[in-house]
């Protein structure tokens with residue numbers, strides 16, 4: 433299944449839209465817009481199968497988005513696994529949480545898979561659309577005139593290899609290299625170049641993501657997770673560990689390392705001595721083997737708040753524009769939801785150089801994306817902090833709350849699944865967890881030390897969630913609750 437690489441004479445062709453990057457967002461965007469009759473050029477710097485530790489579990493909400501985009505068959509033939517919910521473990525105690533059910537009573541599933549195989553499927557699907565030209569090339573810059581973006585400058589990859597091999601050569605060579613840079617123009621450029629975007633700085637005002645922690649990735653084999661067909665979160669110290677199946681005999685392990693990440697040798701020692709003893713016994717040996725045989729892969733976990741894009745001629749989505757901690761596996765769901773909303777609007781615009789129309793579209797997009805994006809952004813940030821050892825009381829409260837079952841677990845899981853994205857419901861459950869923690873703590877008799885601890889639980893909860901809600905603009909709906917909590921904080 434080789435993606436079609438049709439790079440011939442692209443400078444002589446007319447395109448409606450240029451897409452930078454054929455990752456999750458870019459490839460889905462290309463297919464969706466191409467299917468809606470737009471002539472799309474998609475430039476991807478490396479069309480070979482990516483080998484990354486990102487984007488390996490898609491929540492049911494993301495699956496729904498992909499289905500609406502007409503790309504659900506991308507899960508076929510990649511040894512993907514069905515996911516029916518999550519297991520959350522602290523020491524030997526586990527809580528099983530299941531995704532919501534459909535009208536027929538069946539659990540609505542997500543999928544987990546090898547990221548690279550899935551992305552190749554998306555690219556292949558895009559390249560089969562006759563309006564889409566998928567080319568291997570690296571975009572170097574945007575063509576910008578009087579503050580308006582008219583397209584991109586790019587280099588086809590065989591030329592890049594020449595450039596990197598000629599670092600120390602003379603000026604004549606540099607002139608040749610410049611002449612390798614091609615220009616291609618279109619009324620609209622969609623930047624989807626991912627978390628390490630080098631175009632972001634030209635599109636938004638505050639382009640620096642906030643680094644949170646590092647995920648260290650390994651694959652373990654020859655063992656079973658406690659709950660079949662479920663993602664797993666192990667609440668370890670100092671931070672949570674994720675595991676899910678990505679192939680018939682492969683389980684992805686993602687170990688969160690807060691702060692500065694140690695060197696590989698120190699990291700291996702840390703995992704052996706601190707992490708492994710905190711995991712169920714049935715998984716320890718496989719992890720120790722993987723430590724000896726596999727290379728550790730690392731990825732920074734960052735937060736980037738989505739900012740209004742006011743530069744005409746360009747739109748940016750995916751990780752280039754909006755990121756949250758990957759603990760909840762929601763990045764692809766947000767990206768695909770954004771693709772779905774935007775392509776519906778852009779697909780119906782006949783003149784893409786109509787700046788007023790595009791600006792109106794962007795305003796509508798910002799409103800329509802809010803329920804999904806805000807819910808998943810806030811949930812990721814809040815759960816990461818609640819599940820870290822530094823918030824032990826809240827962590828215990830959260831686990832106890834989920835263990836109550838009924839709406840106490842169904843509500844949070846349906847938020848996580850991306851099927852019922854409602855920021856207000858999220859805030860309600862978050863504060864309910866805090867109050868549950870307070871009640872548990874005060875029971876059976878409130879003592880002065882218990883009262884102080886309760887006060888700390890409330891402060892910690894409000895310190896975590898209020899800034900996240902505020903940054904997503906959700907706080908105005910919650911004035912009453914927040915005023916009450918701020919008073920408690922004083």
Ligand SMILES: Cc1cc2nc3c(=O)[nH]c(=O)nc-3n(C[C@H](O)[C@H](O)[C@H](O)COP(=O)(O)OP(=O)(O)OC[C@H]3O[C@@H](n4cnc5c(N)ncnc54)[C@H](O)[C@@H]3O)c2cc1C
Pocket residue numbers: 452453454455456457458475476477478485486487488489490491494569570571572624625626627629630647731732733749750751752758760761762763764765767
């Ligand atoms: C450790 C980790 C684990 C994660 N796990 C999950 C998970 O389980 N589930 C989930 O939903 N999300 C997860 N995410 C988030 C998810 O991976 C991203 O949200 C998603 O991949 C974003 O898609 P994207 O298209 O914006 O970026 P990407 O998928 O990264 O695609 C960007 C593409 O642009 C290309 N590109 C970059 N620069 C250029 C250039 N100059 N010219 C041409 N092409 C270029 C790249 O080669 C790449 O193909 C995780 C993130 C991290 C960090």
